[in-house]
Amino acid sequence: DVKVTQSSRYLVKRTGEKVFLECVQDMDHENMFWYRQDPGLGLRLIYFSYDVKMKEKGDIPEGYSVSREKKERFSLILESASTNQTSMYLCASLTGTANTEAFFGQGTRLTVV
Amino acid sequence: AQTVTQSQPEMSVQEAETVTLSCTYDTSESDYYLFWYKQPPSRQMILVIRQEAYKQQNATENRFSVNFQKAAKSFSLKISDSQLGDAAMYFCAINPGGATNKLIFGTGTLLAVQP
Numbered sequence: 001d002v003k004v005t006q007s008s009r010y011l012v013k014r015t016g017e018k019v020f021l022e023c024v025q026d027m028d029h030e031n032m033f034w035y036r037q038d039p040g041l042g043l044r045l046i047y048f049s050y051d052v053k054m055k056e057k058g059d060i061p062e063g064y065s066v067s068r069e070k071k072e073r074f075s076l077i078l079e080s081a082s083t084n085q086t087s088m089y090l091c092a093s094l095t096g097t098a099n100t101e102a103f104f105g106q107g108t109r110l111t112v113v
Numbered sequence: 114a115q116t117v118t119q120s121q122p123e124m125s126v127q128e129a130e131t132v133t134l135s136c137t138y139d140t141s142e143s144d145y146y147l148f149w150y151k152q153p154p155s156r157q158m159i160l161v162i163r164q165e166a167y168k169q170q171n172a173t174e175n176r177f178s179v180n181f182q183k184a185a186k187s188f189s190l191k192i193s194d195s196q197l198g199d200a201a202m203y204f205c206a207i208n209p210g211g212a213t214n215k216l217i218f219g220t221g222t223l224l225a226v227q228p
Contacts, residue, residue, distance in 0.1 A: 031214055031215070033215065033216070035218070040122065040220060041220060042119075042204060042218050042219050042220035042221045043204065043218040043221075044218075045215065045216075045217065048215050050214065056213075058215075088156070090158070092158075092216070094214065094215075094216070096214065097214075098145070098146050098208045098209075098210035098211075098214050099146045099163065099165055099208070099210075101148075101160045101163070102148075102158075102160075102216055104157065104158035106155075106156055106157055107156040
């Protein structure tokens with residue numbers, strides 16, 4: 001059974017903290033993605049990676065960075081968390097073929113207080 | 114740039130009835146891929162159906178079918194014989210393919226199913 005696993009389902013952090021959201025996939029997929037989900041705004045792409053150590057900005061990269069040191073792991077980093085980063089974060093992975101299904105983690109609901 | 118628009122924030126359907134969710138998109142690519150994903154309260158995203166733009170035939174998966182109008186850049190989802198388990202958020206998405214392999218999503222439609 002294919003799997004994308006996010007390290008936390010719920011997370012509460014303080015303003016100014018450095019926050020790491022981890023995502024691991026076991027499908028040997030080339031592409032990995034971080035989305036942010038907010039009511040009325042859908043899923044917005046923050047960053048994605050098509051290979052180890054490669055990264056591309058999505059539509060809303062400001063305030064975030066990413067790391068992909070190994071193929072199976074893609075980390076989202078909030079350098080200095082702010083209250084407007086309170087949201088649901090979804091990780092996804094995809095093969096190198098565009099018509100294939102993306103697989104998603106269960107989501108991390110991050111609250112910044 | 115690619116965009117996906119879902120103009121219905123919420124929809125409601127009676128059990129056993131049919132409902133259609135709307136989606137329009139914009140892309141400059143000629144070969145691309147369209148998807149409908151379902152997100153139930155568990156938050157786990159599930160692929161419902163996919164359509165390749167070069168195929169004229171509308172995709173069908175059991176009770177789910179699409180109406181793909183390439184010229185109009187429209188990709189609606191029809192759910193027949195609606196069931197209580199169909200209640201969820203539905204997202205339309207496009208993968209433009211080509212040099213960039215990524216999914217761009219719409220804002221979603223929350224579907225309620227009334228018993």
